[in-house]
Amino acid sequence: MKTIKLNARTGWILLIVGGITIVSTSAAIIARTSSSNDPDKCLPTVIAHRGASGYIPEHTLGSYALAITMGADYVEPDLVMTKDGALISRHDNELGLTTNVAQHPEFADRYKTQTVDGTEISGWFTEDFTLAEIKTLKAIERIPDIRPGNARMDGVFEVPTFQEIIDLVKSIETSQKRSIGIYPEIKHGSHFKNLGLAMEQLVVDTFHSNGYTGQDSHAYIQSFEVGNLKELKKITNLRLIQLYESDKSAQPADQVILGTGLTYGNMSTPEGLVEVAKYAYAVGPDKSYVIPRNDDNTLGQPTTFVKDAHAAGLKVHPYTFRAENAFLPKEFQSTDPAPSARGNLAGELRAYLEAGIDGMFSDQPDVPVGIRGKC
Numbered sequence: 537m538k539t540i541k542l543n544a545r546t547g548w549i550l551l552i553v554g555g556i557t558i559v560s561t562s563a564a565i566i567a568r569t570s571s572s573n574d575p576d577k578c579l580p581t582v583i584a585h586r587g588a589s590g591y592i593p594e595h596t597l598g599s600y601a602l603a604i605t606m607g608a609d610y611v612e613p614d615l616v617m618t619k620d621g622a623l624i625s626r627h628d629n630e631l632g633l634t635t636n637v638a639q640h641p642e643f644a645d646r647y648k649t650q651t652v653d654g655t656e657i658s659g660w661f662t663e664d665f666t667l668a669e670i671k672t673l674k675a676i677e678r679i680p681d682i683r684p685g686n687a688r689m690d691g692v693f694e695v696p697t698f699q700e701i702i703d704l705v706k707s708i709e710t711s712q713k714r715s716i717g718i719y720p721e722i723k724h725g726s727h728f729k730n731l732g733l734a735m736e737q738l739v740v741d742t743f744h745s746n747g748y749t750g751q752d753s754h755a756y757i758q759s760f761e762v763g764n765l766k767e768l769k770k771i772t773n774l775r776l777i778q779l780y781e782s783d784k785s786a787q788p789a790d791q792v793i794l795g796t797g798l799t800y801g802n803m804s805t806p807e808g809l810v811e812v813a814k815y816a817y818a819v820g821p822d823k824s825y826v827i828p829r830n831d832d833n834t835l836g837q838p839t840t841f842v843k844d845a846h847a848a849g850l851k852v853h854p855y856t857f858r859a860e861n862a863f864l865p866k867e868f869q870s871t872d873p874a875p876s877a878r879g880n881l882a883g884e885l886r887a888y889l890e891a892g893i894d895g896m897f898s899d900q901p902d903v904p905v906g907i908r909g910k911c
């Protein structure tokens with residue numbers, strides 16, 4: 537039995553739970569007891585970029601779990617494929633950047649050089665490993681100079697599968713008593729399709745078989761490519777997000793193959809955004825599309841990107857908000873000059889919220905949650 541009495545004028549709340557009376561002045565009580573637990577109703581949407589990757593090595597169950605307990609609405613796994621067709625979470629199909637594969641002599645002969653989406657890369661690639669082999673590796677920190685704390689956890693976590701991430705989210709939803717969204721990105725879609733390891737149908741099937749089927753499901757699928765999003769639109773009702781690279785003259789990898797000439801710059805004009813809105817629910821631009829930097833690395837004036845996207849009916853979720861000096865505009869950096877020192881991410885975020893964004897990707901999701909409050 538639970539009674540809630542709220543005095544709106546004074547803000548006092550009387551909670552009677554099973555005969556125990558609790559009096560609180562905290563607005564947080566209201567949020568926990570009477571608000572919707574729909575992460576889409578809680579704005580701006582806080583998307584934990586690669587998990588809480590500012591604190592725990594990216595794309596690990598530890599990183600996602602911390603992000604959720606920090607109050608993130610969505611966790612963001614990047615997905616690539618194994619040789620035997622399993623979806624795993626890594627930012628790149630190259631494994632040397634974020635795993636200890638280089639310390640496994642049994643895999644030394646898999647080292648190779650190849651071109652992925654137009655860039656020549658040397659290393660060990662997920663498409664040459666079975667899931668069982670991937671599971672013998674351990675995650676390491678991508679940027680140990682900037683995140684030395686994270687690097688202390690090198691070797692602690694496995695590389696998770698997409699299904700393991702869904703299981704983690706559903707598990708913590710039970711203990712947190714709220715719904716938590718999943719916001720995966722299909723990485724290198726054309727590259728994997730060419731190898732006979734297309735990811736799109738498998739991502740959709742995995743979501744659908746786990747109960748994420750409708751437009752209202754707390755799930756998004758993102759891609760920097762265009763063709764795969766249009767294909768996805770035909771096979772699922774889940775919401776789709778078009779990502780934009782920072783370089784406006786760059787082209788989506790599938791458009792390069794097709795020879796259309798379409799650039800991210802073309803897709804960011806008012807007319808371009810209207811085209812994107814035919815298949816996407818939201819856009820995920822590099823944050824410079826919303827507020828570019830001045831030559832002295834301070835924040836400039838907001839562009840019309842948010843207004844134009846909203847006019848086309850699109851939500852705007854820019855990336856990536858990071859608390860270390862190395863990533864912040866000059867005026868929000870800390871007085872400690874070290875690139876690893878944490879500056880005023882909240883200050884930068886406020887400028888973007890003022891510019892009208894609907895959500896954001898952050899490596900430190902506790903900072904935007906701290907501005908907005910938990911939902």
Ligand SMILES: *[C@@H]1O[C@H](CO)[C@@H](O)[C@H](O)[C@H]1NC(C)=O
Nearest residue numbers: 796797798799801802803808
């Ligand atoms: C993209 O923009 C460039 C530069 O404004 C223009 O020349 C080109 O025709 C556009 N291409 C497409 C496919 O819209």
